[in-house]
Amino acid sequence: MATDYDAPRRTESDEVSEDSLEELKARRNEAQSAVVDIDESDTAESFELPGADLSEEVLSVRVIPKQADEFTCSSCFLVHHRSRLANEKGGQLICMDCAA
Secondary structure (H helix, E strand, C coil): CCCCCCCCCCCHHHHHHHCCHHHHHHHHHHHHHCCCCCCHHHHHHCCCCCCCCCCCCCCCCCCCCCCCCEEECCCCCCEEEHHHEEEEECCEEEEHHHHC
């Protein structure tokens, strides 16, 4: 489908001006009737509180050992790629984030 880029563009205000008064009233009533009814008890059930009993939960996470091209930061104790190494002082490896 070909597009004429030189033709004047139509905006939403152009389209609204062409609508009849009845259509505009109907749109306004539709917009006002969209009231959201939120039950507070349903919302509260989706949040986990600190100290909640998670003994029934089963977590499955695959742990991958540290690779040869990775190091553990002595400050934040996160495993980073060697390209993130900023300092090495006395055997202490520091990442770029902690060095900043």
